[in-house]
Amino acid sequence: MAENEQLWEKHFPRFFQCKDPCVKQLIAAAKKVVIPAGQQVFYPGGSCENYLLMLAGNIKAQLIAENGREVLLYHVLPGDSCVLTTSCLLSGESYPAEAVTEQESTAFVIPGKIFHQCLSESIFFQQFVFNNFASRLSSIINRIEQVVFAPIDLRLSKLLLAYNTKQINKTHQELASELGSAREVVSRHLKVFEAKGWILLRRGMIEIIDVVALKNLG
Numbered sequence: 449m450a451e452n453e454q455l456w457e458k459h460f461p462r463f464f465q466c467k468d469p470c471v472k473q474l475i476a477a478a479k480k481v482v483i484p485a486g487q488q489v490f491y492p493g494g495s496c497e498n499y500l501l502m503l504a505g506n507i508k509a510q511l512i513a514e515n516g517r518e519v520l521l522y523h524v525l526p527g528d529s530c531v532l533t534t535s536c537l538l539s540g541e542s543y544p545a546e547a548v549t550e551q552e553s554t555a556f557v558i559p560g561k562i563f564h565q566c567l568s569e570s571i572f573f574q575q576f577v578f579n580n581f582a583s584r585l586s587s588i589i590n591r592i593e594q595v596v597f598a599p600i601d602l603r604l605s606k607l608l609l610a611y612n613t614k615q616i617n618k619t620h621q622e623l624a625s626e627l628g629s630a631r632e633v634v635s636r637h638l639k640v641f642e643a644k645g646w647i648l649l650r651r652g653m654i655e656i657i658d659v660v661a662l663k664n665l666g
Contacts, residue, residue, distance in 0.1 A: 496536035505553025
């Protein structure tokens with residue numbers, strides 16, 4: 449079995465098993481790309497020409513304000529499609545945000561022409577595209593609700609616990625981007641957590657001391 453077929457079977461088994469001729473054409477047209485860590489995948493105002501299906505790695509989509517503040521929208525992880533890419537292909541509009549690889553990433557890139565053809569001819573592909581689009585859009589709306597309405601200390605404690613490790617190698621700026629907040633705000637609340645004995649702050653690293661206290665904050 450060819451490498452690409454093995455990747456389809458592993459990461460997108462429903463595609464691999466699908467007998468739809470259009471889906472078979474899509475699989476044949478897909479090109480595997482490897483993107484180095486820290487590389488921009490798309491940028492505001494850029495045109496969208498390909499559909500992307502993630503195989504490995506981590507891509508973050510974010511907005512950059514005029515003052516340089518970064519606001520994380522979502523991550524594209526293995527098995528995911530990119531909601532902004534889907535939106536731009538459907539609408540013909542340019543990208544409204546940017547995406548950057550957080551680590552070396554591998555993806556299938558499918559030409560826009562094949563995407564549109566399969567979308568018009570294949571019920572299977574229609575369901576896949578729109579189900580993923582709806583799911584990702586829902587998660588973005590939930591994130592916006594958190595940014596707008598949830599207290600920053602509660603969101604920060606949940607984020608720290610979400611890493612599932614007691615030693616978190618993240619800067620205050622990276623945490624602020626994840627939370628859609630300012631670095632100064634995050635730093636201030638981290639210092640409060642440290643003063644209470646919940647965490648220990650080190651350069652470029654945060655050590656969780658009291659998991660229960662962070663959980664009880666919620």
